[in-house]
Amino acid sequence: xxxxxxxxxxxxxxxxxxxxxxxxxxxxxxxxxxxxxxxxxxxxxxxxxxxxxxxxxxxxxxxxxxxxxxxxxxxxxxxxxxxxxxxxxxxxxxxxxxxxxxxxxxxxxxxxxxxxxxxxxxxxxxxxxxxxxxxxxxxxxxxxxxxxxxxxxxxxxxxxxxxxxxxxxxxxxxxxxxxxxxxxxxxxxxxxxxxxxxxxxxxxxxxxxxxxxxxxxxxxxxxxxxxxxxxxxxxxxxxxxxxxxxxxxxxxxxxxxxxxxxxxxxxxxxxxxxxxxxxxxxxxxxxxxxxxxxxxxxxxxxxxxxxxxxxxxxxxxxxxxxxxxxxxxxxxxxxxxxxxxxxxxxxxxxxxxxxxxxxxxxxxxxxxxxxxxxxxxxxxxxxxxxxxxxxxxxxxx
Amino acid sequence: xxxxxxxxxxxxxxxxxxxxxxxxxxxxxxxxxxxxxxxxxxxxxxxxxxxxxxxxxxxxxxxxxxxxxxxxxxxxxxxxxxxxxxxxxxxxxxxxxxxxxxxxxxxxxxxxxxxxxxxxxxxxxxxxxxxxxxxxxxxxxxxxxxxxxxxxxxxxxxxxxxxxxxxxxxxxxxxxxxxxxxxxxxxxxxxxxxxxxxxxxxxxxxxxxxxxxxxxxxxxxxxxxxxxxxxxxxxxxxxxxxxxxxxxxxxx
Numbered sequence: 001x002x003x004x005x006x007x008x009x010x011x012x013x014x015x016x017x018x019x020x021x022x023x024x025x026x027x028x029x030x031x032x033x034x035x036x037x038x039x040x041x042x043x044x045x046x047x048x049x050x051x052x053x054x055x056x057x058x059x060x061x062x063x064x065x066x067x068x069x070x071x072x073x074x075x076x077x078x079x080x081x082x083x084x085x086x087x088x089x090x091x092x093x094x095x096x097x098x099x100x101x102x103x104x105x106x107x108x109x110x111x112x113x114x115x116x117x118x119x120x121x122x123x124x125x126x127x128x129x130x131x132x133x134x135x136x137x138x139x140x141x142x143x144x145x146x147x148x149x150x151x152x153x154x155x156x157x158x159x160x161x162x163x164x165x166x167x168x169x170x171x172x173x174x175x176x177x178x179x180x181x182x183x184x185x186x187x188x189x190x191x192x193x194x195x196x197x198x199x200x201x202x203x204x205x206x207x208x209x210x211x212x213x214x215x216x217x218x219x220x221x222x223x224x225x226x227x228x229x230x231x232x233x234x235x236x237x238x239x240x241x242x243x244x245x246x247x248x249x250x251x252x253x254x255x256x257x258x259x260x261x262x263x264x265x266x267x268x269x270x271x272x273x274x275x276x277x278x279x280x281x282x283x284x285x286x287x288x289x290x291x292x293x294x295x296x297x298x299x300x301x302x303x304x305x306x307x308x309x310x311x312x313x314x315x316x317x318x319x320x321x322x323x324x325x326x327x328x329x330x331x332x333x334x335x336x337x338x339x340x341x342x343x344x345x346x347x348x349x350x351x352x353x354x355x356x357x358x359x360x361x362x363x364x365x366x367x368x369x370x371x372x373x374x375x376x377x378x379x380x381x382x383x384x385x386x387x388x389x390x391x392x393x394x395x396x397x
Numbered sequence: 398x399x400x401x402x403x404x405x406x407x408x409x410x411x412x413x414x415x416x417x418x419x420x421x422x423x424x425x426x427x428x429x430x431x432x433x434x435x436x437x438x439x440x441x442x443x444x445x446x447x448x449x450x451x452x453x454x455x456x457x458x459x460x461x462x463x464x465x466x467x468x469x470x471x472x473x474x475x476x477x478x479x480x481x482x483x484x485x486x487x488x489x490x491x492x493x494x495x496x497x498x499x500x501x502x503x504x505x506x507x508x509x510x511x512x513x514x515x516x517x518x519x520x521x522x523x524x525x526x527x528x529x530x531x532x533x534x535x536x537x538x539x540x541x542x543x544x545x546x547x548x549x550x551x552x553x554x555x556x557x558x559x560x561x562x563x564x565x566x567x568x569x570x571x572x573x574x575x576x577x578x579x580x581x582x583x584x585x586x587x588x589x590x591x592x593x594x595x596x597x598x599x600x601x602x603x604x605x606x607x608x609x610x611x612x613x614x615x616x617x618x619x620x621x622x623x624x625x626x627x628x629x630x631x632x633x634x635x636x637x638x639x640x641x642x643x644x645x646x647x648x649x
Contacts, residue, residue, distance in 0.1 A: 346492045353452055353488075354506050354553060355480035364505070368496025368532075 006106040010292075011233025011262045014204045016110055019176050021145045024117040025066035027081040032061060032069050038170055039138070045227075046165025046198040048136040057161075058133040060119040062148065064141050067117045076127025076158075078120065079135075082149055085120035092120070095151055099182035099210035099239075107178045107206040116147035118180070123158035123189070132161040132194075139177055139203065140169040148179040154189035154217075162191065166205075167198040174202040174230075183211035185219055187242065194222040199229040201258055207234040213274075215242030221265070226254040228287075229261065235292060237266040240274035240302075251280040252370050255287025255317060264292025264322070269302035269332070276304035281370055283310070284317030293336065294324040300331030310340035311369055405430045405595050406451070406557055410462035413450050420446045421620045424462070428557070431592030433583055433609065435628050436599050438617035439640045444599045445489060447617070448559040451597070452486045453479040466557070485555030487546035489562050493534045499545060500529040506552035516552070523548040523578060539566025540575075547578040558582055560598040564605045576608025585610070603632040616643045 007013050032050040035043075040050050043061075053059055058072040058079035067081035078085075086092050102112040119135045139146045154160045168175060177199075185191050191211075199205060211219050219238055238247040249265035267276035278293045295304035310319035323336040343365050351361035371386070406428040413421035421443050428434055436444050450457040451464060453476040463472040471479055503516045520526045523544045534542060543563055550558055563579060564572050580586065584594045598605060606628060614628030616635070624631060624643050634642060 344492065347494045349454060349476060350488070350492050350494065351497075351502065351505070352475075352477040353454075353480055353486050354502060354549060355477055355508065356505055357477050360505075361477075364497055364501060365494060368494060368498075368501070371496040 006103070006109055008105040008107065008206070008233065010235060010290075011206070012231050012260065014176060014206065014231065016106065016145060016176065019143050019145045019174075020141075021110070021114060021147075022065055024083070024115050024147065027067040027070070027084055027117070029070070030068050032059060039140075042167050042170055042198070043136050043138065043165060046136065046167040047163050047194070047196040048134050048165040055131050056134050057129040057131045058121070060121070060133075060135040061138065062117060062119070062136070063138045064144055064146055065114070065117060070119070074127075074130060076124045077129055077133065077160075078122040078124070079133055080120050082118045082120045082151060083115075085151070092151070095153065095182060095184060097182075099184065099212050100180050100208050104208060108180055108208050110145065111147045111149055111178050111180045111208075114147045116149040116180070118148040118150040120151050121160065121162060122153040123155060123160045125155040126157045127155075128159035129161050132163045135162065135164045137164070137166045137177065137179065138169065139167070139175045141175070143174055145176045145178060148177070150179065150181040151184075152181070152191065152193075153184045154186060154191045156186045157188045158186075159190045160192070162193050164193070164195045165198065166195070168200050168203055173200065176204045177206070179207040179209075181207065181209040183209070183219065185211065185213045185217035185245075187214050188216045189214075190218040190220075192220040192222075195224070197223070197225040197229070197232070198227045199225075199232070201228040202230050204230055205232040205234070207236070209234065209236035211236070211238040211247070213238060213240050213242060213245035213247060215271075216244045217242055217246070219247045221247070221249045223249070223251040223263075224253075225261065226252070228256045228259045230258070231260045233262040235264045235266055237268065238276070239268045239270065240276065241270050242274075243271050244273040244275075245271055246275045248277045249279070253280070253282050253289060253291070255282070255284045255289045257286030257316065259287030261287065262290040262292070264290075264294065266294040267296070267304060269295065269297045269299060269304055271299055272301045274299060274302045278304075278306045278308075280308050281310075282308075282319050282321075283366065283369070284312055284319055285314050286317040288318055290320045290322065292322045292324070294326070295334050295336075296326040296328065297332030297334050298328045300329050303333040305334070306336035308336070308338040309369070311366070312340065312342055313366075403429055404465070405467060406597070407465040408451070408462070409465070411450070411459065411464065412461035413446055414458045414460050415446060415456060419460070419620070421450065424622055426615065426622065428595045428597060430556070430595055431584070431589060432613065433596040433598065433611040434613040434615065435603075435606065435611040436597065436615045436617050437601070437603060437631060437635060440601065442617045443620040444617050445561055446620075448486060448561050448597065448599060452476060452484060452559060480553070480555070483556035484559065485550045485553045485557070486559040487543070487550055487561060487563060489565070491534050491542060491546060493532065495532050495535065497533050498530050499525070499533050499548070502533055502549055503529070503552045506549050510552075510554070519548055519551050522581070523551070524574060540568060540571040543567050543575055544571070544578070547575060547582065550582055551578065554582075554594075556594055558594065558596045560596060562599050562601055565601065572604060573608060576605065579605070579609045583609075603635070606632060616640070618644055
């Protein structure tokens with residue numbers, strides 16, 4: 001494997017040889033509540049609840065390259081380390097590296113060549129999670145490459161809600177997180193996937209995610225990053241192969257000074273009635289953001305909309321919005337809107353006329369800007385996303 | 398003009414410049430607690446400028462004169478402080494604030510008056526229950542915008558309500574409701590001597606006078622108040638003869 005040949009198509013290049021790589025450790029099973037308070041606190045900041053698992057249908061925790069806990073609380077739902085799932089199900093290898101190609105770039109190759117662990121989450125046909133399944137990917141060791149390979153399968157007519165929190169141990173520095181995630185949504189199934197990233201100013205992050213959606217399948221993806229990160233590049237894709245397959249990507253990103261983010265969502269509409277909506281909200285308080293979006297309509301009865309809005313707060317930082325649409329047949333209905341700017345003075349004054357101070361008015365508008373309406377999200381999940389946004393806001397002002 | 402210590406609002410010799418242009422010239426008016434005054438006048442005459450200046454928007458530069466509210470000189474104090482002193486404005490064309498819900502603003506207006514259900518109760522009164530959880534002003538019709546502005550003012554409960562054409566763009570059915578909301582806002586359910594809340598209403602057409610009683614009327618033209626008197630008399634003259642008559646009126 002050569003770093004030279006397989007550089008990623010977007011994002012700064014990370015020299016992985018500067019970091020320690022290791023082969024995945026065997027799964028173990030610890031009691032999550034026995035983790036140190038410090039670790040639990042960090043995980044909590046990424047939306048992971050460990051003290052009380054009664055509000056979760058299942059839990060997976062990976063620390064560095066070792067799966068340390070997987071448990072499930074509901075029949076019809078499976079949560080385990082990917083190595084355990086491969087041992088259990090011979091058919092799983094057919095899903096391995098199918099949505100994401102192992103030779104995509106050097107980061108996927110690194111994940112492939114280190115027998116990486118990760119989570120396997122599956123809803124059996126017709127099963128619906130009562131509570132979200134939570135997964136935590138935790139980077140604890142200095143200068144380490146964390147390799148992760150996740151597979152999520154929603155069988156026919158099932159519903160899965162997943163919260164993933166990715167974070168680092170307090171006071172650690174300069175690690176790399178490489179995460180491959182492959183989602184398979186079968187006929188009439190639905191996955192709501194909410195991911196909170198909470199890294200450190202030294203971390204490099206390269207997720208590689210793809211979702212295949214069959215007939216009447218629905219994928220709702222919510223992504224939030226509001227903490228500093230040195231370099232983050234991700235361009236998850238969804239492939240709508242079945243009739244009426246629908247996807248919605250919501251992303252909320254805040255780049256503080258020193259943060260570099262290159263983030264987008266990509267959708268391929270290949271089937272009759274397939275639909276996509278991509279909504280992103282970017283704020284820079286001094287960091288650099290590239291906000292991408294790509295919708296490709298390959299079926300005459302497909303429809304997609306891309307909305308990309310950026311706010312520049314303060315004197316430095318930049319936002320580069322790159323919305324792209326491609327139609328390959330007549331009949332596709334694709335549109336986008338993009339806007340980058342500052343908060344309109346008129347809006348601030350409107351709220352000030354109601355008695356809010358300038359700072360209160362600004363905070364209210366920013367909170368509204370970040371408050372992407374997430375259709376179809378259960379109220380409890382919505383409340384948790386809101387909580388995560390509000391917790392991070394305290395650092396923003 | 399009645400000057401006295403009890404005035405809620407006193408505008409003295411006020412001249413105002415907007416974006417470098419002189420818009421208002423030597424405006425004088427006084428409003429006592431419990432009174433409602435109405436300003437008529439052709440478009441572009443400076444009515445909105447006067448309201449925006451009293452509210453305190455920074456774009457409206459006072460070049461001469463002063464504004465007193467409850468006896469205090471507020472000429473140089475900022476917008477939000479004026480709101481907190483008890484001045485409120487219903488906007489003619491309020492901005493859409495994406496992601497900020499009507500409820501968020503109503504609750505902010507209520508401040509410590511927010512008992513559970515207060516926002517819902519007021520929204521019900523304004524027939525806007527379904528709008529509480531919508532982005533403020535986003536996709537609202539003309540009438541919905543007016544009612545939403547009234548809803549916010551009802552929550553704010555200002556002692557002086559500045560209402561910029563509350564009836565424009567509102568259909569007949571809704572205009573009665575707007576009238577009711579204004580009467581509620583101005584405490585007109587109470588006997589005159591017990592009223593403390595005052596209003597200054599801009600009306601281009603005067604329709605609102607069918608629903609809301611006003612004590613004093615003004616005609617504003619070319620940035621000046623050219624007539625002051627009984628609002629119904631003024632309106633009758635305007636309806637018969639148009640604003641041209643006001644401009645040449647010997648009373649001014």
